Amino acid sequence: MEYFLCVLECVVQHISFSLLITCNGVVIVCWTVFVFCCMAAVS
Structure with a gap:
């Protein structure tokens, strides 16, 4: 849920x-920040 x-x-x-x-x-x-954010959410 947090990831979503x-x-x-x-x-x-x-x-x-x-x-x-x-x-x-x-x-x-912006997309670079987006990717880092998603990676942080997964970890």
Whole structure:
């Protein structure tokens, strides 16, 4: 359940960043944070 909530939160944050900033570099950074967040949720 914690994993699901973490993923959901990260996805929402990613979408928010994407809507605010369309720069590809920033999107890559957001996805990097997303991956780290999900890895942390699994461990």
